[in-house]
Amino acid sequence: MDDLKLLAELRSDTPPMTTETARLARARLLATAAEAERRTVPAHAGRAGVTRRRLFRVAVAGGLVTAAAATGIAVAGNTEKRTDHRNPGPGVPLRGTPVANVVDLADRAAQAARTRPFTAPKPEQWIYIQTRSAPMADPGEPNGPVASRQRRTTAQWIRADGKQEATVDSNRKLTIDDLLPAEPRFDYPYLSSLPTDPDRLLATLRASADEPVGPRDVAVFSNIGVFMRNGLIPPQVQAALFQVLPRLKGVQLVRQATDAAGRTGVAFAIIEEGYLRDELILDSRTYRYLGERSIVIKNHVSHGDDGDLRSRKGEIVQWAAQTRIGVVDKPGQRP
Template identity: 30%
Template sequence: MNVDEMRDVREFRAGAPTPDRARLAEGRDRLSGAAARGRGRRLRADWRFAAVGAAAALTAVAVLAAGLGGGGRDGARRTVPAAPGSAREVLERAASAVERADPPPAPHAGQWVYEKRISADPGIWPKSAAPPEPEPEPRERWVRYADPRFENGREGDDRSLRERLRFLDELPDDPAAVLKEVRAYYPSGKGGLESEGEQDMGALHVMFKSQPMPPQALAKLYRALAAVPGVEVTDHVRDLAGRDALAVGHHEKGQVVRREILIDPNTYQYLGDRQIVVKDYKRSYPGAEDTPDRPWNAGDLMSQNALLATGVVDHKGDRP
């Protein structure tokens, strides 16, 4: 395996649930990523790849999200909770809207999924000691649809795009059954320390990034999201690209960090995700003495990811 292939493997599994034995290495991973960013690279966020709705084409399809611009990080802090009890209604409207959409062309073996995204992760240092954070820039990447490296049974919880799309096609109609299957497909790997709601959100956020997402599968994921305990919708959120969005997360007692799925309020297509701190705390890294504690304050954004474009292409390096 050459250097490019090794990088592809690392990036592909970037959003996979972390096994228990690797939790102690998290601080070192973030330090390495931050150092790499200083050499012109960007720190990878906790995800694999994202999906928005796709428009029909023969061998390529692209969805370009409007409105790249400033204010994404600041605007993401200005949130207004949706009306009480409206989360299920919002997500049912989203499911009903997307399931009527025409399905995008399905990729086949030999093709690649293109994506253009923008990500931000402030890293592990306290703000007072952190190096200057460069403005996030869009990045492009290509993922092989049928990748034998992720279909050989030796990559743990990794799945190829082909495997994930097949799984999505076979999801049941019942939202509770969907949650059960998604949790089993992507277990948390945290030794039962997470609540059920945290497990649901962790598994769902990986599945939402499967591309190209069949409309029926996307509708089932929205209905499953509505069944997560304590689900809430926050409107008037700005994503990292400055776009208006609905943030769907869940609230529970003792929650410290909230994972949210970002959805377009008009088309109900997937825009990205973010992690927001809801309670002041200090994060430590046991076993990594060279990694300093990282204090976080309520309202801090730990990570943000925004999908700008995606499509199916015939060759790596092609653009839709």
């Protein structure tokens, strides 16, 4: 029998390959080739210089005050059980194979996000977020480097309807305030309204990145970092956000990056102004968001009305880790 005819008969009962299946098959092939050839991806990729750092300060504005230190490092979905990041749980794709490229990372992260259990919070519930970060070395210079050997733990509760926030001061006093307007928005009603189609989502994010100081796609990258850091994102939206990232001009893969909690993962990254690399760090096994780091990759002088800012290669200007996120019934509770 003709070989091609035999092959056709053998495949007659096989359903056609979907776009997603083809993409994952290609990712596996690229990953295998990458492992065989031991290729190295350049480590230059970062995010939004002064713009990025300003957005970081705005995003956490509202009273994140040092809270009691966490008793263990955890990263959870929106369940009320503590989840150890070393125990990835179900739904993790391609485990044990190296990430081939930034598109492969996006596909893996999106697939993992879609498979995670998720229950939408009720409007009257609260979203708890715990962050571990390195404080500024000089509080008088907010755009300068962080004190890389110091850490602080902060806690914040945001009402799921986006109307209120709560913080705890150094005396453990709980304060509830109206949630102030933020740009970009990161409240749950807004995040849950975003398109789940990556192309539509990219168009939406580019349109909403008003008056960026740098390139518009750098502003979009920065805004996605704000969403990941300060919001509870529905799985389908988070999957689309991951798939938006490699569509942004200049986004690259960093194979190894460490968050402020000491966890090492893989990162999306972009470079701003040729000297600052900003990284969105994911767990390399579960592809959960871990944190962010902005690192100076070459000496640079930024000129401003209030003087020059000198950045030296190797300085870290932002370093944070999201150590816990979950849904609780009232402010002051912890998942």
